[in-house]
Amino acid sequence: MEILYLLIPVSILLVFVIGAIFWWALNNRQFDGLDEEANRIFLDDEIPTADSSGANLNAPKVDAPKE
16 A cells, blocks of 8 residues: 555656656647658659669679688
8 A cells, every 4th residue: 555655656757757748749740641651652663673674673682602
């Protein structure tokens, strides 16, 4: 029962700290433009992966085996 004398003030302090951090985030516009990143997947800006000869440009370069 005596632990409640510690836990209740600590929890109230924690609520105020979390509220202050949330208030700071709102005032610094941290939550603006959330839809931009969600809609970016629909944009068609793919990089071509093959050149005109048909070789894959993204394939790792492998050296010839040393003998």
